[in-house]
Amino acid sequence: MPKKRYTRDLANWVCELQYEDIPDRVIEECKNQALSVLGAAYAGTRTAAGAAVLRTVRGLSHGGPCALLPDGEPASLHDALLANAGLSMALDYDDYMVSAHSGHSAALVPLAMAQAMDVDGREFVIAQAVANEVEARIGTSVLLGPLNGQMWSFVHAAGAAVAAGRLLRLDPGQMASALGIALAQPPHPTKPGFMGGGSKLLTAALPASQGVIAAHMAASGLSGPQDILEHPQGFCATFSFTPLLSALTSALGKNWLCETLSYKIYPGCAYLDAAMDCLFEILKNNDIAPAEVKRVDAHASIMTVKMDESALPFVRHTLSAPETLNFFLPYNLAAGISDGRLSWEQFTPERIADESLWKLIRKIHVRHDIKYTKALVDAFTNLVDLRKVAGSLSVGAVRSMLSHFGLASPFLLVSRGREVGELLKEGRKALQKFITGEEDQGPVEDESLLASTANEFQMAFGARVSIRTAAGEFEHEQDVPFGAAGWNLEEKRLCVVQKFERESAGVISDEAANATFERILSLETLDAAGTRLIGSA
Template sequence: MTQAGLTRELGRFVARVAREGAPGEARAVACVGFIDTTGTLIAARQEDAVQTLLRALAPLPPGRARLLYGAQTTDAGTAALVNGTAAHALDYDDVALRGHPSAVLVPAIVSLATEMGCSGARMLDAYVAGYEVWGELVDRETGIHHLKGWHPTGIFGSIGAAAAAAVLLELDEEQSMHALGLGASQSAGLMSNFGAMSKPFHAGRAAQAGVLSARLARAGFTASADALEHPQGFLAAVSPRGEVDPVREVAVHARWQLPARRMNVKRYPLCYYTHRSLDCMLALRATCPFAPEDVEGVEVHMSQEHATVLRNHRPTTGLAAKFSIEFAMASAIVAGRAGLGELTDGFVQQPLVQRLIERVYVMAIPADDPHTPAAAWADQVIVTLKDGSVLQGEPVHQALGHAERPLGPADLRAKFVDALAHGRYEGDAQALFDQLAALEQMAVFTL
């Protein structure tokens, strides 16, 4: 680490992005984040978490930032809170950096950019800055934040969003440093709230905190110059076992992470830790069809770390089912899918679904994937039928949609269009997709 320290060096990096922009290959990946998150955000417009939040905030303060891609507007901070909560409400948003970066970054950027009249290129640059800062901090920790009870989306998101907002506001190095420190002091999110409205609220609050942090810094509000790296600072405070490196050289000055470290786009609106097993089960059903009534038991082979996050073993609501490997397997067996239509209280409570939930067991295997902390090298499902037959699925190393197995343009568009239909979007979904795909050429963001 240079003598300047981590917080100041990251402030310098954010200010550099504001001045010089990000490379085209990084902007192109960021554009995928905007497309996918816009879809998941609109899809969740009618969700209880979003509508309850709106009722609690009423009457909304005036402003020019749009809510939920509809006609209603409010100030940027409130819009970031609501839009960020919506982006994560279905747990259908992308995954990377041990959390859900786009669900925080995109709502913060869109809300503030709409109010300011920013260009699409500057919005993409803001995303890149937030993503890079988030990755820089995550990579300094060897422990698993989930196992300590932290939700990384909430604790890192407020800092990433502060970096993104600082780019939009064109803050200088000193101001950007303060914005990051202010974001760090607003970090929050507990894993115990998974399966409740509080989980998407973590993303919304992080987006709102980022907007507020950058605005405060622009006005002269200060934070400590070592807020991130101090022994009583952010990294040490949230470290599960104190295994954190606050002093190594800052990587963002030497290379861009985003082009090589893309986000993973979800195919299912459930916790990402269910996705490899879902791919395995659905492939098994396709090659070896069997009736749900014939299932005696299902073994899911996955790491104990991932199983710990999937804390809801007997869910009775769609919200709780998002964090249940038992439900994921039951849904795949009964419906042949695990989509938005299955994440309802009515489907979860079906007697056949509940019976299958009780027949699913987790077999913990080593978390030995060197490239994915806390993950096994591959997840696998084994189904035992009542006649004694045993069906083994092919182990799945990376779920379809992972950065190593990315969705093609047609699949990304299909997910987007389906999401907008679910959210009862009033406009032309295909046209909105095309506009977002051309975000870099947009002189003023007006969607």
């Protein structure tokens, strides 16, 4: 049995945290996240799938105290969560951090709750901060598992539960129950459901609603397992080959994982961002017509390559779903070369149906460069001390990871930068020297697992793009995507402000956009009446 009561310790922290305990940097990241999420939701209203979600919610809704984005139409709490989180998910235009894509729940649950009850700006920030931190830590606890990234949709249930629970003023026992209820039946998508069409829009919306319901149930006296995270048959054991339990509480309140928050400035998966940065830097300095392109090579980490491979079975040429193409780098590069930008406009059915894009796609090649994979591994091992993980891995756990992921296995991380292929060539004996042995050693409970460097973390999703034309070859390299952790707070703020302004234009009035912008930037000073107006048209 685990040595600590991780679920209860996490619940205690959520309940006891005071506004003054939150670093200024984290407060400013919460504002960045709110602006980014709203920008993504406004862009989502332009999509066919986003319009379908809004039609459905409007057809089922009977009004209420909350507001639907973008125009503030009255709705119930859960209708608002369903619509707003669906819109923010529509173009994969979200924020992300170490082990979570949290904004759909961490920002939108406090927003909806603030419209349903009295919540001042400081309470809003606390709820958002605890949701972010809990989601990141739960994601990290199952880092060595069969799912990753947005497939960890269960984090939204947990984040929503603690955000709502904090605003409902649950005590620690109730908060632990809220987590236990939220994760009693953990939601997660299938690959076709996530990659293959508009069903992806509900990836965060339904779990977030589940988490809020869990908090209300706990407030009404419904009990949940107080050890849902650490129980030998509980959440972490179910979703990880080797649970990293200590990630749940290591340096909690001192090392804020939400300082790794990163913001997308283009629609699509984070693993394509650096390549798109490279492309637009090339185009900014060179006049390249699509017809002149002979070949494009995008060199990136194993994660970008595997993203492409995951999307490929769902690519249907001119009939491809936008949700698929958000993960298919060749389409994004082709659209960027042809149109000089990447926005919601490149993901309309009409644009996807353009045969000239698909002709260009055939000239685009995505290649693995071990340089970028090693940089990614180094970045993560600087944050999570994976030497402590290696000693707990059994041969069986390693075999399961390699079988499930191949060369994209989390074993890349615990091999401390060594190429997996090289390690495997040394044979079974080498593996057994590296890890403990055949028997499962149980979850990792070393409380020093997380380094105290989250505010220095770099989201090393690097890439290099080269374009060959008759006039010559043009190349650019980007180590950290614009808007991602590794850029300073002011640089990230500029990215999200531009995103908010760009995506709100034409969707809501300039007056409404300016009012929302000012309220978010002064969030900690708002009273309940002020927070209630955020996001209202």
